Amino acid sequence: xxxxxxxxxxxxxxxxxxxxxxxxxxxxxxxxxxxxxxxxxxxxxxxxxxxxxxxxxxxxxxxxxxxxxxxxxxxxxxxxxxxxxxxxxxxxxxxxxxxxxxxxxxxxxxxxxxxxxxxxxxxxxxxxxxxxxxxxxxxxxxxxxxxxxxxxxxxxxxxxxxxxxxxxxxxxxxxxxxxxxxxxxxxxxxxxxxxxxxxxxxxxxxxxxxxxxxxxxxxxxxxxxxxxxxxxxxxxxxxxxxxxxxxxxxxxxxxxxxxxxxxxxxxxxxxxxxxxxxxxxxxxxxxxxxxxxxxxxxxxxxxxxxxxxxxxxxxxxxxxxxxxxxxxxxxxxxxxxxxxxxxxxxxxxxxxxxxxxxxxxxxxxxxxxxxxxxxxxxxxxxxxxxxxxxxxxxxxxxxxxxxxxxxxxxxxxxxxxxxxxxxxxxxxxxxxxxxxxxxxxxxxxxxxxxxxxxxxxxxxxxxxxxxxxxxxxxxxxxxxxxxxxxxxxxxxxxxxxxxxxxxxxxxxx
Numbered sequence: 476x477x478x479x480x481x482x483x484x485x486x487x488x489x490x491x492x493x494x495x496x497x498x499x500x501x502x503x504x505x506x507x508x509x510x511x512x513x514x515x516x517x518x519x520x521x522x523x524x525x526x527x528x529x530x531x532x533x534x535x536x537x538x539x540x541x542x543x544x545x546x547x548x549x550x551x552x553x554x555x556x557x558x559x560x561x562x563x564x565x566x567x568x569x570x571x572x573x574x575x576x577x578x579x580x581x582x583x584x585x586x587x588x589x590x591x592x593x594x595x596x597x598x599x600x601x602x603x604x605x606x607x608x609x610x611x612x613x614x615x616x617x618x619x620x621x622x623x624x625x626x627x628x629x630x631x632x633x634x635x636x637x638x639x640x641x642x643x644x645x646x647x648x649x650x651x652x653x654x655x656x657x658x659x660x661x662x663x664x665x666x667x668x669x670x671x672x673x674x675x676x677x678x679x680x681x682x683x684x685x686x687x688x689x690x691x692x693x694x695x696x697x698x699x700x701x702x703x704x705x706x707x708x709x710x711x712x713x714x715x716x717x718x719x720x721x722x723x724x725x726x727x728x729x730x731x732x733x734x735x736x737x738x739x740x741x742x743x744x745x746x747x748x749x750x751x752x753x754x755x756x757x758x759x760x761x762x763x764x765x766x767x768x769x770x771x772x773x774x775x776x777x778x779x780x781x782x783x784x785x786x787x788x789x790x791x792x793x794x795x796x797x798x799x800x801x802x803x804x805x806x807x808x809x810x811x812x813x814x815x816x817x818x819x820x821x822x823x824x825x826x827x828x829x830x831x832x833x834x835x836x837x838x839x840x841x842x843x844x845x846x847x848x849x850x851x852x853x854x855x856x857x858x859x860x861x862x863x864x865x866x867x868x869x870x871x872x873x874x875x876x877x878x879x880x881x882x883x884x885x886x887x888x889x890x891x892x893x894x895x896x897x898x899x900x901x902x903x904x905x906x907x908x909x910x911x912x913x914x915x916x917x918x919x920x921x922x923x924x925x926x927x928x929x930x931x932x933x934x935x936x937x938x939x940x941x942x943x944x945x946x947x948x949x950x951x952x953x954x955x956x957x958x959x960x961x962x963x964x965x966x967x968x969x970x971x972x973x974x975x976x977x978x979x980x981x982x983x984x
Contacts, residue, residue: 527584529570530927532562539771539778539853551823552806558785558857560828561923564817565859568827568917569924571816572876578815579882579914580921586874590925591932593873594954597961598937598945602953606937611948612861612956614650614657614839617681620674625685633701643847644758647840648703651757652693653684654836655737655795659864659979661729662900662970666721680720687719693738705755708742711735727898730979733797740795750791760787760840761848773851779844781837781854788833788840801826801911809833812916827920829862838948860926860951862919864973865959870925871918871974872962878906878975882914890976900976903967907976915977926955 535541544559554560572582602609610616618625630642637645657680666679674682687693691700692715695707713735722728745755752759764770769783789809801808803823811828818824837858844850860866870876878886886906894901908914926947933954934944945953964971 527573527587527928529566529573530924530931533856535854535856537778537853538773539780541780541854541857542769542782547823552803552808555803555808555811555823555826555828556789556806556830558782558830558834560811561830561834562857562859562927564827565829565862565920565923567818568814568816568920569927572921572924576816577917577921579879579917581877581879582921583874583877587925587928590870590873590875591929591936593869593962594929594933594950594958595936597958598933598950598953601957606939606945609945609949609953611842611946612838612951613842613948614653614681614835615842616952617657617678618653618685620678620682621672623670625682629685629689629701639847640761643761643843644756645701646843646847647758647761648693648756649685649688650839650843651741651836652688652703652738653681654832654839655741656680656684656734657835658730658734658832659977661727662972663898664720664722664726664728683720687716690719692719703757705742705745705751708738708745711739711742724898733979736797737795741792744792744794747791750787760784760791761844763787764844764850765848776849776851778851778853781852781857784837784840784852785833785857788836789830792833792836812911813913814916814920815913816917816920827916829919829923831862831919834858835861855946855948858948859923860947860955862922864975864977865956865963866926866951867918867922867959868963868973868975869955869959870922872959872966875925876918876921878914882906886914886975889978893978900970900972903970903972905967905972905974905976907978909978914975918975926951929955 544563545553545557547554547560555564568577571577572580573584575582598606598609615626626646630637633642633645657677660676660680664679665673665675666683667673668682669686673679688703689701691697693703693707693711694700695704696702713732716735716738717731720728720731722731741757742755745751745757748755750760750763751757752762764779764783764787765777767779767783769780771778793807793809796807796809798807801811801813803826808826808828810830810832811826813825814827817827838861841850841852841855845852871878883906886908887904890904890907893899893907894904906914930945930947930950933950934940937945939945959973960971963973966974
């Protein structure tokens with residue numbers, strides 16, 4: 476399938492700098508695969524690369540005021556765990572990228588226009604002329620893979636006696652579990668759904684989590700299987716999850732133990748009755764948010780500040796994250812890591828924050844609360860692009876970022892060592908690193924920054940401004956995430972994997 480074919484649609488790590496290396500393009504089954512150039516497409520003019528600069532920080536346009544960011548001088552751990560820190564810390568790495576001062580990557584800003592044009596082409600192909608149909612990035616769409624309205628069908632099954640708020644709670648239950656399962660599945664895993672169709676990757680994990688939810692695997696209430704509660708999660712076993720995911724020797728998945736651990740620890744997190752109620756359900760966060768003092772009613776509609784939701788997710792789910800994560804003053808920071816491209820400074824100033832799964836959770840949970848509970852959100856602009864391998868892979872496959880030679884060599888050696896293990900991939904060789912490696916941290920930070928730079932250019936080329944402009948969540952959904960996946964399929968058709976492989980434990984990606 477060609478890159479622009481119409482797709483079926485259902486709406487303390489430090490590495491030394493290295494000298495400039497020659498770009499490489501090898502295409503054998505055991506080589507470091509790079510993009511094979513697609514047929515030419517219509518190009519649209521963009522600013523010269525020499526004019527590219529730091530994007531402005533987005534501003535709050537909501538009538539609802541937002542709480543200030545924690546003061547990093549007084550509470551560095553609180554700041555680094557906040558949503559404010561994600562964009563603010565990553566901007567330091569973007570600044571280094573724009574100045575050609577990254578530790579691990581060369582940056583070719585002349586390729587920025589290629590990335591923008593490619594993203595615009597994907598969006599136009601799938602949504603023109605009715606761009607208003609683009610949904611925000613979230614888990615809901617994955618449940619409907621193949622054009623099957625699984626969520627609507629399930630809600631119809633519940634009947635009219637289940638009110639809108641309980642419907643929303645049940646979807647929040649499902650979405651929390653599904654997002655936590657949604658780490659990279661690897662290139663071999665697949666799932667055969669009840670309709671006989673085979674699904675893979677994120678969509679496969681979505682359908683699998685939905686069907687496990689419907690069987691009552693995550694519920695301790697035998698009269699109501701369609702819920703998630705702490706009692707059931709605490710007794711969940713790796714074997715039970717493996718059975719639900721249809722895992723076998725011939726159908727392995729990356730990071731099974733890590734995923735299982737997240738769900739079991741989620742059971743412990745549900746003991747927080749302030750957020751999750753006496754029956755210990757993720758969905759009870761709806762009641763907490765609706766009743767919170769920061770929530771305002773405007774024209775009869777509840778308006779919830781995004782930082783309030785963020786506090787529920789960061790504080791309420793804090794017990795689930797591995798203790799091996801970066802810590803500061805004994806406090807685990809979650810998905811935040813030291814980065815060599817941060818400004819030279821001691822302590823917390825060297826840490827760049829991502830909180831990818833928490834952001835993916837926020838994007839995904841906001842949708843059912845908006846659809847079913849009528850919630851409006853204040854401060855959506857605080858959420859960033861997701862620093863994961865589809866969005867980031869797009870930048871590498873289109874040549875904006877290229878690994879430096881020393882890092883490429885180190886990553887390829889790691890790949891070959893990993894390939895010696897049973898069941899591990901050994902074709903379409905790409906560099907491999909662990910999530911805490913400086914290469915991965917720098918790559919993810921660049922991804923965040925370049926996504927912010929992409930947004931206004933995509934809207935400009937589409938001719939959108941003001942209220943018509945696409946949101947970052949819409950560009951993620953219709954353009955960068957989808958485009959990153961498709962260009963990976965084109966560049967590495969056997970594995971369809973990213974240009975850099977991440978040795979995942981199932982708790983980051």
